[in-house]
Amino acid sequence: MLNELINAIKKYKIWTYLSFQEIKTRYVGSYLGPFWITITQIILVISIGYIYGGIFSIPPEEYMPFLTCGFVYWNLISGILNEGTRVFGSNRNYLNEIKISPLLFCLKNVCSNTIVFLHNFLAVFVIFYLTDYEYTSRFFLSFIGLFFICINGFLAIITIGIICERFRDIPSLITNILQISFFVTPIIWDPINFKSRAVIILQLNPFWHFIEAARAPLLGREVELYTYLTIIMLTFVNFFIAYFTYKKFSNKIIYWLQ
Amino acid sequence: MIEAKNLNIEFPINTFKNFSLRKSLIQNVTRSLKVGGKISKLEKKNLSVTALSELNFKIKEGDRVGIYGPNGSGKSTLLKTIAGVYPPTGGEILVTGKINNLLNIGFGFNSEASGRENAKFRLILAEYDDKEINDILERIKDFSGLDDYFDLPIKTYSSGMMFRLGFAIISQINGDIVLMDEWLSAGDSAFLEKVNNKLKDILKTTKILILASHSKELIKSNCNKILQLQNGKIDYYGDIKNDF
Numbered sequence: 001m002l003n004e005l006i007n008a009i010k011k012y013k014i015w016t017y018l019s020f021q022e023i024k025t026r027y028v029g030s031y032l033g034p035f036w037i038t039i040t041q042i043i044l045v046i047s048i049g050y051i052y053g054g055i056f057s058i059p060p061e062e063y064m065p066f067l068t069c070g071f072v073y074w075n076l077i078s079g080i081l082n083e084g085t086r087v088f089g090s091n092r093n094y095l096n097e098i099k100i101s102p103l104l105f106c107l108k109n110v111c112s113n114t115i116v117f118l119h120n121f122l123a124v125f126v127i128f129y130l131t132d133y134e135y136t137s138r139f140f141l142s143f144i145g146l147f148f149i150c151i152n153g154f155l156a157i158i159t160i161g162i163i164c165e166r167f168r169d170i171p172s173l174i175t176n177i178l179q180i181s182f183f184v185t186p187i188i189w190d191p192i193n194f195k196s197r198a199v200i201i202l203q204l205n206p207f208w209h210f211i212e213a214a215r216a217p218l219l220g221r222e223v224e225l226y227t228y229l230t231i232i233m234l235t236f237v238n239f240f241i242a243y244f245t246y247k248k249f250s251n252k253i254i255y256w257l258q
Numbered sequence: 259m260i261e262a263k264n265l266n267i268e269f270p271i272n273t274f275k276n277f278s279l280r281k282s283l284i285q286n287v288t289r290s291l292k293v294g295g296k297i298s299k300l301e302k303k304n305l306s307v308t309a310l311s312e313l314n315f316k317i318k319e320g321d322r323v324g325i326y327g328p329n330g331s332g333k334s335t336l337l338k339t340i341a342g343v344y345p346p347t348g349g350e351i352l353v354t355g356k357i358n359n360l361l362n363i364g365f366g367f368n369s370e371a372s373g374r375e376n377a378k379f380r381l382i383l384a385e386y387d388d389k390e391i392n393d394i395l396e397r398i399k400d401f402s403g404l405d406d407y408f409d410l411p412i413k414t415y416s417s418g419m420m421f422r423l424g425f426a427i428i429s430q431i432n433g434d435i436v437l438m439d440e441w442l443s444a445g446d447s448a449f450l451e452k453v454n455n456k457l458k459d460i461l462k463t464t465k466i467l468i469l470a471s472h473s474k475e476l477i478k479s480n481c482n483k484i485l486q487l488q489n490g491k492i493d494y495y496g497d498i499k500n501d502f
Contacts, residue, residue, distance in 0.1 A: 013382050021379070025370040028411075097365035098383070099342025099357070251345040255269055 001103075001246050008103040015104050019112035034119050041123035045071060052188055061131040063190075068127040069142075069215040070187035076117040077149060077207060078178050083109050084157030085164045085171035092257045102253050103246075106161065110154045117146075124218065136220035145214025145223075148231045152210065155235070155242040162249050165256040181207050206234055259354050260340060260435070260466065265313040266348030267335055267490075271305045294330035295490035309335040311490045312349070317466055317483075324477030324498070325470040327487035333470035336487070337361055337437050340468060355465060358433025360442065363424035369413040373404055373423045376412055380427050394430050401456075402426035403449065418445045429456050436464040440471050474502060 027033040049064040056063070088095060091105040128135065164170045185207040191199050202208065209230045216223045295308045310332045317323055325333045338344050339351060341359045366383070367376050377398050381391045399408045402422040412420065421444040442457065443450060461467050461480060471477055477484060478498060486493040
């Protein structure tokens with residue numbers, strides 16, 4: 001698998017071309033094109049910011065930046081995983097016609113979702129500007145989190161993509177898990193405001209750490225060493241699961257697509 | 259060169275769940291099949307279709323092989339296995355040389371993208387570098403005769419124009435082993451003549467040709483060997499006999 005992976009990465013022209021093509025196709029005929037992603041994000045954050053800020057009694061200028069940073073990263077994670085459920089099926093028109101590594105399409109998935117993420121990320125600057133939020137030098141550490149999200153997203157969809165082709169009930173299950181994860185991961189609520197025991201249990205949720213590692217630096221907060229160690233460990237686990245799943249089943253993918 | 263050793267291709271049928279009729283069905287079906295491969299049980303649990311069974315053959319440089327057989331005999335499956343789409347479920351297949359896959363000339367087209375973009379993507383897939391791509395794109399445009407349509411989304415194309423684009427693309431991509439499923443033909447008579455001439459050129463220069471067809475005439479006029487398939491097994495492989 002490692003050789004195949006290196007080869008697939010070398011063929012970056014193929015998967016980046018496909019990624020840009022996909023985004024272009026999605027917004028064909030639209031003036032603002034992919035900037036609708038940014039606008040949607042801003043509108044969502046402002047509306048939810050006022051409502052939930054009120055419910056949680058947090059001033060909007062504090063709450064909205066938190067919300068934006070959480071949302072942009074969550075959208076990236078859930079985008080990669082949701083599309084990952086059909087990463088092979090939706091590319092059957094290639095897999096079924098020529099000899100091509102299925103890993104290319106996993107890379108393409110992560111790439112196109114990262115492009116969407118970058119559009120989303122513009123909302124962070126807009127909201128920071130609107131709320132006068134201060135940038136700190138930590139800001140750039142956020143990209144360590146981004147890096148791990150992309151790597152783990154890629155590894156996870158190798159496994160998820162394969163399982164989903166074999167067992168057609170799994171895509172719906174994953175959609176459900178992601179929906180619940182959205183609520184149990186601190187995206188619309190800030191763990192700083194909840195010091196209960198439940199929060200400690202919720203830290204078993206792997207998404208927690210990825211979001212934390214990526215979001216905290218944007219907000220100028222410090223990322224705990226424990227969080228970094230957890231995501232490094234999760235990356236290893238994720239790698240081995242993906243490695244063995246792919247090794248055992250990569251030759252069967254095409255047959256399950258029939 | 260292409261060499262198959264005990265090559266097996268089995269398609270699992272996962273949607274076909276255990277139900278009581280199953281056993282009797284298998285027993286009845288396998289007895290009197292006129293089309294398709296044998297239907298059997300795979301790993302005790304699932305049903306499967308044996309598309310190719312225990313194939314052994316060698317195709318050398320210079321060979322022009324016609325694959326002949328009724329519907330479902332495994333012709334297309336064999337072509338796709340040689341193309342590397344289906345990994346063998348048993349045995350092995352060794353292919354040396356670059357494949358020129360003419361099985362589906364319009365694969366992977368994005369209807370929102372222009373002819374140029376679609377052609378460009380196919381050239382990227384075939385791993386041409388940027389410099390070559392621009393030259394080849396112009397040749398594709400010329401050959402296809404699509405003129406200004408070349409830069410319009412292909413959803414505006416007629417099926418004949420789509421064929422022009424697909425054929426123009428494959429006409430500019432080289433390979434050592436040409437795989438073809440029936441003779442390529444569509445489009446108007448002017449273009450068809452171009453297609454026939456180009457195809458003949460390609461077939462002349464290619465090291466190996468593998469052509470699947472129902473037509474004895476087509477095989478006789480283009481091939482020097484024949485591989486006859488029946489229910490996924492080789493009936494005959496060798497030179498074309500006079501009584502074929």
